Amino acid sequence: MKIIILIIALITMNAFAAEETAGKTKVYKYKEYEVIDLGSMEIKGQIIAPGDLTVNERERKVFKRSLLEKNNFDFENKREIENLR
Amino acid sequence: MKYLLMTCLMAMLAGMSPDAHASAKAAFEIYKKDKTHLKNKKIAHELIDGQFYFSAIPYINQYLEENNDIDAELEADIETLVVKTGTMAVLNLDEKRLESFNIPSISLILGKRLFDKEQYEKAYTVLSKIPDTHKFGIEANLIKGTIKNLQRKNVEAMNFYEQCAKKAEQQESSFSKEINKRYYTYLKETCIIRTARVKIEEHKYEEALDTYEQIDKRSYKWPYILMDKAWAHYYLKDYNRSLGLTVTYKAPLLESYFFPEAEVLMALSYYNLCLWDDALKVVDHFYEFYQPKADALKDILGQNKKSDTYFLDLYYADPKTRENLNPFIRNLITQTRKQVKFNLDLASLKAAKEELALLKRLKNKNDFTAQLEGNLDSTISFISAKINYYIKKEIFTFINEIHKHSYSMFNLKLELLSKKRDELYNAKSNAQSDRNRGSEQNVTRKKNQMFFDFNGSFWADELGDYSFGLNSQCKDQESK
Numbered sequence: 384m385k386i387i388i389l390i391i392a393l394i395t396m397n398a399f400a401a402e403e404t405a406g407k408t409k410v411y412k413y414k415e416y417e418v419i420d421l422g423s424m425e426i427k428g429q430i431i432a433p434g435d436l437t438v439n440e441r442e443r444k445v446f447k448r449s450l451l452e453k454n455n456f457d458f459e460n461k462r463e464i465e466n467l468r
Numbered sequence: 469m470k471y472l473l474m475t476c477l478m479a480m481l482a483g484m485s486p487d488a489h490a491s492a493k494a495a496f497e498i499y500k501k502d503k504t505h506l507k508n509k510k511i512a513h514e515l516i517d518g519q520f521y522f523s524a525i526p527y528i529n530q531y532l533e534e535n536n537d538i539d540a541e542l543e544a545d546i547e548t549l550v551v552k553t554g555t556m557a558v559l560n561l562d563e564k565r566l567e568s569f570n571i572p573s574i575s576l577i578l579g580k581r582l583f584d585k586e587q588y589e590k591a592y593t594v595l596s597k598i599p600d601t602h603k604f605g606i607e608a609n610l611i612k613g614t615i616k617n618l619q620r621k622n623v624e625a626m627n628f629y630e631q632c633a634k635k636a637e638q639q640e641s642s643f644s645k646e647i648n649k650r651y652y653t654y655l656k657e658t659c660i661i662r663t664a665r666v667k668i669e670e671h672k673y674e675e676a677l678d679t680y681e682q683i684d685k686r687s688y689k690w691p692y693i694l695m696d697k698a699w700a701h702y703y704l705k706d707y708n709r710s711l712g713l714t715v716t717y718k719a720p721l722l723e724s725y726f727f728p729e730a731e732v733l734m735a736l737s738y739y740n741l742c743l744w745d746d747a748l749k750v751v752d753h754f755y756e757f758y759q760p761k762a763d764a765l766k767d768i769l770g771q772n773k774k775s776d777t778y779f780l781d782l783y784y785a786d787p788k789t790r791e792n793l794n795p796f797i798r799n800l801i802t803q804t805r806k807q808v809k810f811n812l813d814l815a816s817l818k819a820a821k822e823e824l825a826l827l828k829r830l831k832n833k834n835d836f837t838a839q840l841e842g843n844l845d846s847t848i849s850f851i852s853a854k855i856n857y858y859i860k861k862e863i864f865t866f867i868n869e870i871h872k873h874s875y876s877m878f879n880l881k882l883e884l885l886s887k888k889r890d891e892l893y894n895a896k897s898n899a900q901s902d903r904n905r906g907s908e909q910n911v912t913r914k915k916n917q918m919f920f921d922f923n924g925s926f927w928a929d930e931l932g933d934y935s936f937g938l939n940s941q942c943k944d945q946e947s948k
Contacts, residue, residue, distance in 0.1 A: 448883050450739075451732050451876040453699045456665040459692075460614050462865075463658060464583055466809040467607065468554045 495520075499836045505535060509542055516545050521552040522820040523827075526843045529560040538571055547573045550604075552819075554812050555580065559850070572598040572605075579611060588615045606635045606655050613662060622666050629666070633659035654808060657689045665696060673700040685932065688806065691717075691725045694932055698733055706912050707737040712934030719931055724802035728758055728873040735880055742941035744884050744891075751881045755874070761796045762870040765863050768797070772860075779859035780852055804862045813858065817851045820844060910937040 495514035502510060512527035528549060531542075538546070549557035550573040558566060558577055566578040575597045582591035592615045598608040613628030636656035643649045660682050667676035677700050680693050698713035714730040714737070716722060731754045738747035772778040783801055804810055824844045830837055913935070 448879040450736060450880055450883065451729075451873075453668075453702075455617075455669050456696070457618055460617060460662065460665070464580070464611055464614050466807045467610075468580065468809060468812060 496834075496836050506531075509535075513541060513545055516548055520823055520840075521549055522556075522816075522823050522847050523840045523844055524549065525553065525556060525559060525847060529558060532558065532561055532569070533565065536568055538569060543571045543573070546571065549573075550577065553816055556816065556847070556851070559847075567594075570597060572602045572608075576604045576607060579608065583611055583615070588618060591615060600631065600635070603639065606632050606639065606652070609635070610655065610659055610662070613659070617662070617666065622670060626663060626666050629659045629662040632656075633663070651808075654688065657683055657687055661689060661693055661696070664693075668696065668700055668703075671703070673704045676700050685929075690932070691722055695727055695730060695733070697932075698730070702733060702737060702740075705740070706935075707740050707940075708910060708936040708938055709912065710734075710737045711936040711938070713932065715936075716931050716934055721931065724799040726799065726803075728754070728869050731758075732873050732876050732880070735877065739880060739884065740940075740942075741938055742887075743938065744887050748881070748884050748888075751877050751884070754877050758870045758874075762867050764796065765800075765867055769860065769863055769867070776849075776853040776856050778856065779863070780856040783855075783859065800863060800866065801859070804859055807862075810855065810858060813851060813855050817848065817855065820848050820851060824848060907937050907939065910939050911935045 495511050495518070498507060498510045498514060508527040508531040512524040512531065515521075515524035515527065524545075528542075528546065532538075546557060555577050558574060563578060563581060566574055566581075569575075575594050579591045579595035579598075582588075582594060592612055595608040595612050598604050600609070602608075609628045609632040613625045613632060616622075616625035616628060633656050636652045636659060640649055640652035640656055643652065660679060664676040664679035667673070667679060677697060680697055680700075683690055683693055694713050694716055698710045701707075701709040701713065711734060714734040717725055717727065717730050731750060735747045735750040735754070738744075738750060782797060783805070824841065827837055827841050827844065917933070
C-alpha cells in the first residue's frame, strides 16, 4: 500500500514540474462567433459541357457465344483407328 | 502307334480335312513327346497348319513369353494368326514384352495398342519398324499419318495418307477373294478421305470437295463423308448445299445413320442465313428427339454395366425384340454392325465357336483335347466380352456425343434468342414472314451439276446431291 502511494506521489510531482518549466499557465480561448458569407465566395474556373475529351463514345459491346466450329477431324480419325482391328 | 490311330480316328469322326487331320496328329505327337523349349512353337505351327487358329493362340503366347527368338517359320505363323484372329494373336502379352520383338505383325499390334492408349510418339516409333513394302505397311502408314495429323504436321500426314491410298489400291487389285478386296478398298477409301480432311483443316475446301468425289456412292464409307462435305460447303458459305447434305440423313435409306452433329450443322446453316425461326425449330427438335433417347440409353447402360453378355445378346436378338426394348437400339446396333472391327470380332467369335464344336464332336478325348477345349472356352468368353464391351462403348460414345452437341445447341439457342430480341427492339419481327421460301436462283452449282425439283421423295441416286434454295435474310436485316 505504501509503495502505491509513493508511486502516485512521484507521478503527480513530475506533472506539476512540467507545467512549471513552461513558465506560464496556458489559457485556451475559443472563437465565440464567426460569420461566413457564402454569397461573397468566388470560385474561379470555366463551366463546360461533357465533350469528346471527357466521354469516349463507343459501340455497345455485343457478347458472342462460341458456336460449334470444325477445326479438325481428330475425333473421327481416332475412332477410325480404334475400329480398324 | 496307339496315339496315332486315335488321332486319325478323332479326325475322321470330326469330319476334318486331310490336312487338318495330319496337323492335329502332328500336334498331338509333339504334345506327348517333345520336351524341348520349342514344344509350344511346334504345336502352334501344326495347329495353324490344320487351320486351328484360335487353338494355336495360347501356345504361341506361351512360347513368346519364354523365348526371344522368332525364326522365319514362326514369323509367318504369327502373321497368319494376325490375319485370321486379329489382335488376339498375342492376346496375353503385355506391351513391355511385345517391345522385345521386331517383326511387322507384332509391331502393328503393339503400335495400335499404344495408339489406343494415346502414347503417340512411342506408337510412331514402333510402327516405323514396319517396312513400307510389307502388307501391314498400309495400316502402319494410316496410323502414322493419323499421329502426324493429330500433331498438326499436315505435310507429313498427307504424305503417309497418300502412300497408304496408293498401296491399298495396288493390294486391292491383287486379290481375287471378295472379302480381301473389300478390306483393302476400305483402307484405300479411308486414306483418301483423310487427305480430304487435311485439306479442310488447311481451309482448301474446294480441293477437299474434289477429293471426296473419288468415293463411290455405293461405298461403305460414303454416308460418313456427307458430314465432312457439309462442313466444307458451310465454310464456303454455301449454306443451302450444307443444308441439303445434312438433310440427306433423313432419307429412309440412311435411316440407321444418325449424327447429332448433323443437326447442329443444320441449325448453324439456318443461323447463317439469318433464318432464326428455322434454326430454332431445329434446335427444339434436337432436344425433343435426342434427349429421351439419351436418357433411355443411359438407363440401359446403367442397368447392365456389369454384364459381359447383355449387349452382345441384343445383337443376336430379333429386330422385334429389340424394338420392344427401345426402337432406337435397333438403329444403333445396325450402325455398330457396319464397323469393321465389330465384324472382324464377330467373325472371330463364330470361327472360334466352330473350332470348339469340332473339338467337342471328338469321341476319344485325352488331356491334349481337354486342354484345347479349355483354352478355346476361355478365348470365346474373352471375344464375347470384348464385343459386348465394344457395343457398350459405342452406346456410351453416342450418349457423350449428344451431351456435347446439346451444349453447342444451347449456345446457339441463346444466340438465336438474342437475335430475335434485337429484331423485336428494332420492330423487324415480321421480316421473315414474307420471305421467299426457295428458288433455283439461290442454288449455287457447278457446271456438271444438274437441277431437279424435290417432290417429297428421296431417290437413291440423288442422295448427297441435294441443295436447299433458301434466300438469305441477312441482307434484309442489314438494310432495314
